[in-house]
Amino acid sequence: MSIGNMDKWAELRTAYQVAKLGTVSAAAEALGYHRATVNRHIDVLEAEIGTRIFIRHARGYALTEVGEDVLRVAQKTESLIDDLAGRVQGGKTQIDGEIKLTILAPFAGLLMSSIADFRVQNPQCTVVIDASEDLARLEYGEAHIALRAGAKPDHPDYVVSSFGQIGFNLYAHDSYVQRHGLPTGVDDLSGHKFVVPQTIGRGLPVNPWINDHVQADMIAMSSRDIWVIIEAIAAGVGMGFIGDHEAASRGKFSAVLPPNKEWTVPTWLVTHVDLHRTQKVQAMLACLKSTSLKA
Template identity: 70%
Template structure:
């Protein structure tokens, strides 16, 4: 994207409205422009970028791949401009619009209390959660806040804060225990059935321990999907690893082995520097912090 494109604020705003509303007429009404002005703004922006932003068809406008990138930039600009306008006006009006969080599905419940508090204080702001395993690109506006596991993110434009450590352990459900009992120690593991991720899945902190201690022929069920494995452990199919918070929040799970610091994963709250200070992001971060450290 050309550096001089960043001077095209009016054109970016117009493109954002066309992309959001789908037609030139709707964008013109929203902006108070003539249709010709909207078309001219699009032409100027496409000439600046050297490619098409939209594909024109009978029902309206559809974004090209280049247009998707432009929309992300325009959306961030739109949010920051609205936030600045509110601050200049000194308004304490309710936060509105949408705030998007990205997190792995098994850990979403860690944020639900904070989201509930956020919604009480900001009922006009809709929360959207992306539970995909794909890392959202915050620099493209794909999410406002990300909860990430593992090594501390090092992107130079990310604002990173510790969320805390999440521990795992080997658990058995009472359904399994009633039929098979529990191993006294690791020497008896070969007598039991297990739920485990695929052997080549190295993302998890206990993956190496599984490879070293659990024979493949004792794995009753294997899935890369953590939620599937949790359901299988809860059904009593075998022993398996769970996040400690998941076991504590559910009934019937019992730890099999002593806690192991090697099975602990650090989690991070991540925002992009451009949106970190916006009202909605600060409001959600405050809700998360208050939930972690209740007064």
């Protein structure tokens, strides 16, 4: 694959639109091109790269593995060009298009008030959230901003700032307490039921405690999905670990155990140096930092 001297930016932009919209017709309409022009741009780009970036099928175009990499480059390039265009137009104040954030699902609630503020200020910009354990590669433009937990990211091209500390605890909802009572402590768990993640051993800092104290016959329900777990705990199915911020925002939760520093993790806002200064990213960061947690 030869891409070292590739200068086909128009073709790259066309391929990006085809990948994003799924068909040549939709891409042609979005770009104001004829269908033949779109097809020619794809042929030229694939010839330049030396391999296929699309698989043609009856319903449209699907990306190959190489095409996925091309798309990431195009996404990042489009963000930079759009930001440059705004600056050239004299400090464009209206932010549009998409801004993508990647987070771990348990922390989604921390961002929603900030996202609401951002949307009020920038109603033409769509916020896309990827709540996944997979860490997006910011250097490939997979996301504009990442909220990460744990050790401070040390990638040389990342710009990292503290978002504060997030604590977890074992909580029981009022509906559970009314039926089963509240344990007096770690030595009073006999007879109580728990809602736990299906996969224990990695991820949240509370997992070792669950391994040590929750026996199989104490589990009322388990799930791979954090939102299912939270809803089950809120319904009184059993006690379970959730973030202190989640319990406070929902109300009617009682902490079962004293606060534990080992169940507190630092969080970080992460951007790539190439996109960090863009108008879109700076606007979102300003909203996020205005509601960040106390360190």
